[in-house]
Each structure stands twice: as C-alpha cells, then as structure tokens.
Amino acid sequence: MQKIQNINKIFNLLRQELSRYQLPQISREKWKEVNQTPFTTLVSCILSLRTKDNITDKASVKLLKNHDSPEKILLLSEDKIGSLIYPVGFYKTKAKKIKEISKIILEKYGGEVPADFDELLTLPGVGRKTANIVMVYGHKKEGYLPIDTHCHRIPNRLGWVTTKNPEQTEIALKAVLPKNYWSEFNSLFVLFGQKICVPISPLCSKCPIENYCQKIGVKNHR
Numbered sequence: 594m595q596k597i598q599n600i601n602k603i604f605n606l607l608r609q610e611l612s613r614y615q616l617p618q619i620s621r622e623k624w625k626e627v628n629q630t631p632f633t634t635l636v637s638c639i640l641s642l643r644t645k646d647n648i649t650d651k652a653s654v655k656l657l658k659n660h661d662s663p664e665k666i667l668l669l670s671e672d673k674i675g676s677l678i679y680p681v682g683f684y685k686t687k688a689k690k691i692k693e694i695s696k697i698i699l700e701k702y703g704g705e706v707p708a709d710f711d712e713l714l715t716l717p718g719v720g721r722k723t724a725n726i727v728m729v730y731g732h733k734k735e736g737y738l739p740i741d742t743h744c745h746r747i748p749n750r751l752g753w754v755t756t757k758n759p760e761q762t763e764i765a766l767k768a769v770l771p772k773n774y775w776s777e778f779n780s781l782f783v784l785f786g787q788k789i790c791v792p793i794s795p796l797c798s799k800c801p802i803e804n805y806c807q808k809i810g811v812k813n814h815r
C-alpha cells in the first residue's frame with residue numbers, strides 16, 4: 594500500500610502549530626505529582642475511558658499519588674477506590690476492575706505490568722487502545738499505535754484511511770504511516786483533535802495542514 598504523501602511536512606507543520614499547547618498523555622500536570630510507571634499509566638488510562646481529561650487527571654492524582662503500585666491499591670477497599678476516583682465515568686466498575694487488575698499483576702506477574710501487548714489484552718477491561726498506551730507511554734516501547742477517537746476521526750478526514758472504528762484505523766494506519774512516526778502520532782493527533790480538528794465544525798481556517806486534507810465527511814467547518 595502506498596505511504597502517505599508529504600508526511601514529513603505534515604508532521605512538521607503540526608509540531609510547529611501545536612508546540613504552544615501542552616501535550617496530552619505524556620506531559621500532563623498529573624505526572625508531576627504521580628510517578629509515571631507502566632502501572633500508573635495503565636490505571637490512569639482505565640480512568641480516562643469515557644471521562645474528560647481534567648477529571649481523569651484529578652482522579653489519577655487522588656488515587657495514585659499514595660497508591661502507585663498493585664500492592665498499595667490492594668490495601669484499599671473497592672468503595673475507597675470509588676470515592677477517590679469519583680466522578681470519573683463508571684467509577685464503581687472501574688474501582689472493581691482496578692482491584693482485579695492489581696491482584697492479577699501481583700499474583701501472575703510478580704507485581705510488574707507485563708511488557709507484552711497480548712498479555713495486556715488478557716487483563717480485565719483492557720482493550721487495544723489501553724494496551725497500546727501502556728506499551729508506548731508506560732514501557733516506552735516503539736512499534737505501537739494507540740488510537741482513540743481523535744486518532745480515528747482525523748486520518749479519515751484527511752483521506753489517509755477509510756475505516757469505521759479505531760481497531761480498523763490502527764491496522765489501516767500502520768500500513769500507510771511510516772513506523773518512525775508511530776510513537777509521536779497519538780500525542781500529536783489527540784492535541785490536534787482537541788484544539789483544531791475538533792469533532793463538530795473543525796477550525797479548518799486555522800488548520801496548518803488544510804492544503805493536505807481531503808475533508809472527507811466534513812459538512813461544516815469554521
């Protein structure tokens with residue numbers, strides 16, 4: 594399959610435009626207060642599902658600042674975890690999952706989050722996006738491509754892929770995006786999706802890569 598044209602130029606334009614904003618995931622405020630490890634990355638990612646970033650960040654700090662390992666999490670009751678992470682979406686279910694995951698990591702993996710993508714997928718509540726994020730931001734491994742809603746929407750608008758869901762986008766994008774861009778792709782495109790190529794009525798007039806975009810499926814823009 595043909596690789597994306599002008600990719601170096603496109604990444605440079607995005608880096609330049611987005612450098613004035615704070616990068617998501619890897620450099621948010623929470624990581625100044627919480628030790629970023631594969632375990633804290635995993636728990637924080639679970640908290641982030643269907644939850645706004647600012648709420649995720651506050652909940653991550655409240656829970657993980659003093660409980661940054663499976664051993665410490667297991668000292669807490671499910672109710673206590675729930676009260677610390679409230680009001681993240683599905684906080685009761687997430688409290689239960691975080692305890693279950695901590696127990697498995699302690700008993701099956703000696704307290705270390707596995708650095709194996711397929712093993713991560715066997716943990717309760719862990720899907721491809723979370724597993725990819727743990728591999729990239731927790732274990733600092735290359736060769737993984739975390740795809741969230743922004744990373745799915747924007748490549749479809751650009752015309753890079755034609756896919757229906759993030760799982761399909763991960764596969765399709767890996768075929769057309771050169772590997773040396775994979776590690777940076779998530780943080781750059783999440784930020785781009787929050788600030789410019791927003792879900793409804795994107796800010797195309799302010800977009801640094803408008804000349805390279807096919808605007809597929811974009812009915813209204815500003």
Ligand code: SF4
Binds near residue numbers: 791800801803806
């Ligand atoms: S031109 Fe518009 S739709 Fe295309 S990437 Fe930029 S903001 Fe998104």
